[in-house]
Amino acid sequence: MAPLATKADLLAELRGVLGPAGCLQGADMPARNRTDWSFLPPADPLAVLRPASTSEVVAILRHCHAQGIQVTPQGGMTGLCGGARPLDGGVALSLERMSGVEAIDPHGMTMTVLAGTPLETIQKAAAEQGLFFPLDLGARGSCTIGGNIATNAGGNRVIRYGMTRDLVLGLEVVLPDGTVLPMLNKMIKNNAGYDLKQLFIGAEGTLGVVTRAVLRLYPQPGCTSAALCVARDYDAVLAVLAAARQRLGPLLSAFEVMWSDYWLQATTRVPGVRAPVEIAGGSHAILIEMQGLDHVIDGARFESLLEDLMEKDLVQDGAVAQSLGDIGAFWATRDAAAEFAHPTVIGPHISFDVGLPVSQMDAFAARAKAALADQIGCQSVYYGHVGDGNLHVVAWRPGADPQPLPEASRIVYGIIGEMKGTVSAEHGIGTLKKPYLPLSRGPAEMDLMRHMKAALDPQDLMNPTKIFDGSP
CATH class of the missing domain: 3.30.465.10 (Uridine Diphospho-n-acetylenolpyruvylglucosamine Reductase; domain 3)
Structure with missing residues (x-):
C-alpha cells in the first residue's frame, strides 16, 4: 500500500471503508474513548475507529501499518491501569460495534x-x-x-x-x-x-x-450456598480455607476475606450495605460460597462444614444465607469498595491489585499499612480473593488532592517485590504499573517479552508504551 500524503487522507480512506458511524473525529469522538477508569488525563487521538466486522479490522490495521499510525484496541474501557487509553496522534480502535x-x-x-x-x-x-x-x-x-x-x-x-x-x-x-x-x-x-x-x-x-x-x-449450578464468618486471626482464616477446600472440593466457588479495617468502612459508611455479622473481637470477615448441583445433598455438605468450623472454634460468629437476597447482601459487603470514591465514604483514593502466596497476605497487609501511615500519612484497608492469592488495597491521605499515587505505589510495590509477589493479579500493567513490572519479572523474562513484541509488531504500532518500553 503506497503511503498517503497526510493523516487526513488516511482517515478519509478509512471513513470510506467504515462509513460515518465507524470513523469519529473531533467533537464526535466520545469522551469515554479518550481514557479508561485509571483516571489518567484524556488523550487526543486522531479518531475513534469502530469496525463492525473482522474484515474492517483488517482494513484498519493494514492502513495503519502502511502509514505508521499507532493503534490502541479498546473494549468496555473499564480498565484501571491505562491500558486502553489511546495515544495522542494515534487512533483508538473500539470493538463496541462487534457485539453478539x-x-x-x-x-x-x-x-x-x-x-x-x-x-x-x-x-x-x-x-x-x-x-x-x-x-x-x-x-x-x-x-x-x-x-x-x-x-x-x-x-x-x-x-x-x-x-x-x-x-x-x-x-x-x-x-x-x-x-x-x-x-x-x-x-x-x-x-x-x-x-x-x-x-x-x-x-x-x-x-x-x-x-x-x-x-x-x-x-448451570443447581444450588448456591453462602456464609459470612468471623475469624479471630489470620491463622484461623487459613485453617478455614483448608477446611473449605477439603470438605467442599470443587464445589467451593469463592473464598473472599475482608480485613476488619475494610469491614468497618464497608458496613458503616456505604449506604445500603449492612453487616450480617459483628466483627468485634475478630480480625477478618470471610465470605464462603459454594455452587452445587443438588440443594439437599450439597446444601447438607455446606451446613456440615459450617458446623465443623464452629465446633473447632475456627470461627467466632457466622451467618448463613437463607435466600438469594441474603447471598446478594453478603456479596454487597465485598462489593462495597466500588462506592468508596463517593465523598461521603472515603472520596479520592488509590487502589492496588496485587498477588502474594496466601500464607503471606496478612504479613503484607500489616507491613503496607504501617509503611503507608508512617511514611506518607495514608490510611489503608485490605480485602480480596484470598483463596487465589489476590489482595486489593485501598489507600488514601485524608484531604489530599491529588492523592500521593507515586509515593504510595513505591511503598506498596516495593514490599510486593521484597515478598516475591506480583504487582498485578488481575488488572494488567497498562502504563500505571509499567515502572514496577521488573519487581515481578526478571531481566530474561522482560527481554523475551520484548523479542515477542518485536517479532509480531516490528514497527511498535499496537498499543505502544503499554506494559514495557524499548526493543530487545
Whole structure:
C-alpha cells in the first residue's frame, strides 16, 4: 500500500471503508474513548475507529501499518491501569460495534462470541440455555469479553474455574499487519503445536486485536450456598480455607476475606450495605460460597462444614444465607469498595491489585499499612480473593488532592517485590504499573517479552508504551 500524503487522507480512506458511524473525529469522538477508569488525563487521538466486522479490522490495521499510525484496541474501557487509553496522534480502535453471541454448542459446551460483547450478555445467553459462563466481576455490565481476554481478567470465581485464559478455547486475532489468525478451536484437548492463543491472552492488545472468541461453558449450578464468618486471626482464616477446600472440593466457588479495617468502612459508611455479622473481637470477615448441583445433598455438605468450623472454634460468629437476597447482601459487603470514591465514604483514593502466596497476605497487609501511615500519612484497608492469592488495597491521605499515587505505589510495590509477589493479579500493567513490572519479572523474562513484541509488531504500532518500553 503506497503511503498517503497526510493523516487526513488516511482517515478519509478509512471513513470510506467504515462509513460515518465507524470513523469519529473531533467533537464526535466520545469522551469515554479518550481514557479508561485509571483516571489518567484524556488523550487526543486522531479518531475513534469502530469496525463492525473482522474484515474492517483488517482494513484498519493494514492502513495503519502502511502509514505508521499507532493503534490502541479498546473494549468496555473499564480498565484501571491505562491500558486502553489511546495515544495522542494515534487512533483508538473500539470493538463496541462487534457485539453478539454467534453460536452456542450445548453438547460441546462452548459459545462463540464477538470481542465487543459485554460480559453480562454472555452470562445471560449461557443461562438461557441452562449453561453457565463463570467469569464474573463488578464491571460485568460494561466490560467486554475482548477486554477481559486482553487483561486475562480474574474476578470472583477464580478459585474454582480459573482466570480468563482457562475459559478460552479459541480466538480469532488480527495481527498488526492485518493478517488474520483463525484459531477458533472448540476442543478442550488440542495439542497440535504451539497454543498460540495464549500469546494474546493478557497481552493488553500489544500483539494484535482479538475479534472473536470460543468460550468454555459449564453446567448451570443447581444450588448456591453462602456464609459470612468471623475469624479471630489470620491463622484461623487459613485453617478455614483448608477446611473449605477439603470438605467442599470443587464445589467451593469463592473464598473472599475482608480485613476488619475494610469491614468497618464497608458496613458503616456505604449506604445500603449492612453487616450480617459483628466483627468485634475478630480480625477478618470471610465470605464462603459454594455452587452445587443438588440443594439437599450439597446444601447438607455446606451446613456440615459450617458446623465443623464452629465446633473447632475456627470461627467466632457466622451467618448463613437463607435466600438469594441474603447471598446478594453478603456479596454487597465485598462489593462495597466500588462506592468508596463517593465523598461521603472515603472520596479520592488509590487502589492496588496485587498477588502474594496466601500464607503471606496478612504479613503484607500489616507491613503496607504501617509503611503507608508512617511514611506518607495514608490510611489503608485490605480485602480480596484470598483463596487465589489476590489482595486489593485501598489507600488514601485524608484531604489530599491529588492523592500521593507515586509515593504510595513505591511503598506498596516495593514490599510486593521484597515478598516475591506480583504487582498485578488481575488488572494488567497498562502504563500505571509499567515502572514496577521488573519487581515481578526478571531481566530474561522482560527481554523475551520484548523479542515477542518485536517479532509480531516490528514497527511498535499496537498499543505502544503499554506494559514495557524499548526493543530487545
